[in-house]
Amino acid sequence: MSSPESQQAHHDFVQANKIYFDEHADKLEQEHPQARQLGIICVDAMRDYYPALFDKERTKVLDYACGTGLFSLALRPHVKHIVGLDISQVSVDIYNRKAAEEGVSEEMEAVCATLEGKPGELLDAKFDLITCSAAYHHIPSIEDTTRALAYFLKPGGSLLVADIKAPPDGKELFPKKYHDVVPHRNGLSKDTMRMVFESAGLVDFEMKDMPPIKIAPTGMDTVWFIARAMKPGGERI
Ligand SMILES: C[S@@+](CC[C@H](N)C(=O)[O-])C[C@H]1O[C@@H](n2cnc3c(N)ncnc32)[C@H](O)[C@@H]1O
Numbered sequence: 224m225s226s227p228e229s230q231q232a233h234h235d236f237v238q239a240n241k242i243y244f245d246e247h248a249d250k251l252e253q254e255h256p257q258a259r260q261l262g263i264i265c266v267d268a269m270r271d272y273y274p275a276l277f278d279k280e281r282t283k284v285l286d287y288a289c290g291t292g293l294f295s296l297a298l299r300p301h302v303k304h305i306v307g308l309d310i311s312q313v314s315v316d317i318y319n320r321k322a323a324e325e326g327v328s329e330e331m332e333a334v335c336a337t338l339e340g341k342p343g344e345l346l347d348a349k350f351d352l353i354t355c356s357a358a359y360h361h362i363p364s365i366e367d368t369t370r371a372l373a374y375f376l377k378p379g380g381s382l383l384v385a386d387i388k389a390p391p392d393g394k395e396l397f398p399k400k401y402h403d404v405v406p407h408r409n410g411l412s413k414d415t416m417r418m419v420f421e422s423a424g425l426v427d428f429e430m431k432d433m434p435p436i437k438i439a440p441t442g443m444d445t446v447w448f449i450a451r452a453m454k455p456g457g458e459r460i
Contacts, residue, residue, distance in 0.1 A: 236363040236406050237310060237337075243404045244311035248291050258357075261436070262293035265356045265385040268433045268449050270301060276352050276381055277301040285350040285375055287338075287368075288358030292318035295331050298354065306348065307333030340374030349377045356385040360397075360407040365419050373423040379457025382425060386411055388432065388446040396445060416450045425452035 252258055270277050282302040286295045289307030291314050299305060309315050318333040338344055353372050362368050372382055387396060389410035397408045413430045420428050433447040 231406065234403070236361070236404065239403050240361050241310045244290070244309075245313040248311060248314040248317050251291055259293050261357060262297045264433065264436065265294060265447070265449075266297040266301070269354070269383050269385070272431055272449055273381070273383070273451060276383070279303060282351045285345075285353045285372070287353060287355040287372060288361070289318055289333050290314045290358070292321050292331070292333065294354065294356040296321065296325070299327055299331050302352070305331040306345065306350075307331060308336055308338065309333060310335065310337060338371045338375070340371030345375065348375070349380070350375055351377055351380045353380070353382045355383075359384055359386040359411060360405055363406045366422060369419050369423040369425075373425055373454060376454040377457060378454055381451055381453050382420070384416070384450045385433070385447060388412070388448045389415075390446070410445070413448075416448075420450065420452040424455070426455050428452040
């Protein structure tokens with residue numbers, strides 16, 4: 224019989240997430256009533272910690288794993304333009320519908336795609352800021368993903384990730400029903416995030432805690448973090 228670690232190594236988390244979020248996107252806010260508020264809290268913390276990264280006249284953002292747009296909607300008033308990207312087509316459709324309903328389709332639009340960090344992807348666009356909220360714990364190879372995201376940053380641009388911090392006692396944070404879609408069940412530690420960001424070639428790594436919040440999937444008080452690093456070169460913000 225194979226070990227849980229080996230089963231996890233062979234499980235296709237990307238495909239499982241795509242199926243899960245295609246199925247749950249339209250009821251996400253019923254299943255997780257705090258999701259909209261979480262988007263606001265993450266944007267507020269990012270703006271509070273790194274105000275210079277948000278310029279309404281200039282900042283072009285890639286919101287990676289954008290889901291149905293809850294984080295992007297909170298971010299939109301503070302930046303010039305947002306491209307959302309997600310692997311779930313249903314989530315992307317809801318994102319674009321919400322943007323249309325709010326009359327902000329010119330300012331935020333989402334696409335369904337996967338990224339490798341290669342020429343030709345995303346029409347060769349480069350971004351001042353890349354954000355990812357509440358999604359790194361769903362991504363099996365955060366090393367590969369961070370490397371791909373670093374490719375899409377302009378020199379001097381920043382990557383900001385909001386996610387759940389690994390508690391010091393190493394306890395598992397997600398109940399069994401989420402194990403199919405959450406490879407990082409113990410959250411993410413500062414050491415892991417530093418290693419992942421730095422091996423993607425990003426510099427000036429920092430990770431700061433957000434105020435403690437209770438999140439339904441974990442059922443307990445969790446500490447969320449904002450991790451940030453920059454692509455070398457260009458104008459340093
Ligand atoms: C909990 S939702 C967060 C959505 C959004 N960032 C927000 O804060 O409202 C997680 C999202 O990550 C997406 N996702 C999961 N695995 C992914 C992957 N490997 N690449 C890109 N997106 C992924 C899911 O489709 C889902 O929309």
